[in-house]
Amino acid sequence: MRIDSSTAEAVIGLIDADVPPGDVPVLAGMLRAHLAAFEALEGLDLSDLEPAARFEAAWDA
């Protein structure tokens, strides 16, 4: 998903109206960076995987 800066800033204002105005452009940049990085997970086949209700490290190796 691609999102331009002005759209990102509008979204931030909708989600959290308490964000100091000076932070909004920085957050917009961070959001765009996250969206770009997250694309790496979009192509994974996770079809059989539910999110674990409780994360446990054990495996039966």
Place this chain on the structure above:
Amino acid sequence: MHELARMTIAAASRGLERRSFSALELLDAVLARVEETEPRLHAYARVTADAARREAAAADREISVGRRRGPLHGIPVAVKDLCYTAGVATEAGSRAMAGFVPSFDATVVRRLREAGAVIVGKTVTHEFAYGQNIPVTRNPWHETMYPGGSSVGSGVAVAVGSAMGAIGTDTGGSIRVPASIMGIVGLKPTFGRVSRHGVLPLSWSLDHVGPLTRTVEDCAIMLGAIAGHDPLDPMSSATPVPDYRAGLEEGVEGLRLGVDRDYYYGPGVDPEVAALVRDAERVLAAAGAEIVPVVIPELAHATVIGMTLMQPEASAAHRERLRRRLADYEDGTRLMLEFGNLIPAAHYVTAQRARRWFQAAIRDAFRRERLDALLAPSLPIPTMPREESVGDFLGGTEGRVDLSGLIKHGIVANVAGLPALSVPCGLAAGRLPVGLQIVGRPFAEATVLRIGRAHEVRTDWVAVRDAALMGKSR
């Protein structure tokens, strides 16, 4: 410096048992070291000398009547200022926590006390273990260089002998990073192995608590005291706690140690770091381990999975306090916490699903290659200049979350929940320590400690560090 402060926990414990010196004398030596180093290094947020003297005197009384509790009895240790300490301020490096005094001890602190340890004080942390600030703590190896974080005070205190061991927390590498940079030993245990009850959360599904020490044996001693089920931590495991010292000297003959050169030795890895960690591989191979090249392509997703989990969890953990105390947070922390609110819920859930896929991929690689552990550099670089250790998104309109440089190697074990040990394996640029990371199977802390110990006894990096930071070899 006083010779007693130079001792390992194991050696000091033997001395206390034989009554060669008292717990009070041992504490005084460590407090003298605190006085000697703190004006320059600032490892402690607060030193609780009076309470520590009372605890040491109580330890002496018990030991004198044959009621020795174990190897930590009378040993001076420090605790990261993220852990609740009853009656002692716990401020997490933040103005937003100023003056907060918990009414109870974190389970990890309670267990240290039950083992007879003497709490010297609370160590400096980056704000809430999340801050992007330059820490007040200085690097004793090179004062212009970043000393590690977020358990920065714990790392420095242990390295210079102002504590004999310390507790840290690790959400993306925050025990192993300072351990590597200080040239000491740091262990992030298996998820669920050590209780987080009473430790201020950063990310519930990634947070771990563990020890930083000067030797692997000391690490085994501390882990033995703090590990175990705690009904107050819903993620705590009931898996039995073994004697972590029992097999330490068994060596690595026949162990299979995987190395993924694609992930851990890619672009950005300092050539000296790579060379020193490869030297460590050769040390272990000469001791009888088999070095097994592996490729686990899924590792490349560790940072995006981990950050997509960490950021919303951190924002949820701070949601109420951030609204009340916004102006009391540092700029970098505030921005990170504001940002976590913006990650879509579907992304968070997708990252939780991807984490199971990631964990299964590592499990399958261990099974396929019959691995006992993975070996890797603890960090891709030795460290960085202090002024470069701040988040680089401040003040720019094109901000970015670029923590991956320091957390790429560490966060694998947080996302998978696996035990990971950092042990010193050399000096880059003549005076910057480098760490070897050993990542094991779930609850196989004894194996990673055994591997670390096999490396430690075949090298002289402990003595080199002590000579550099404490005046001369032990």
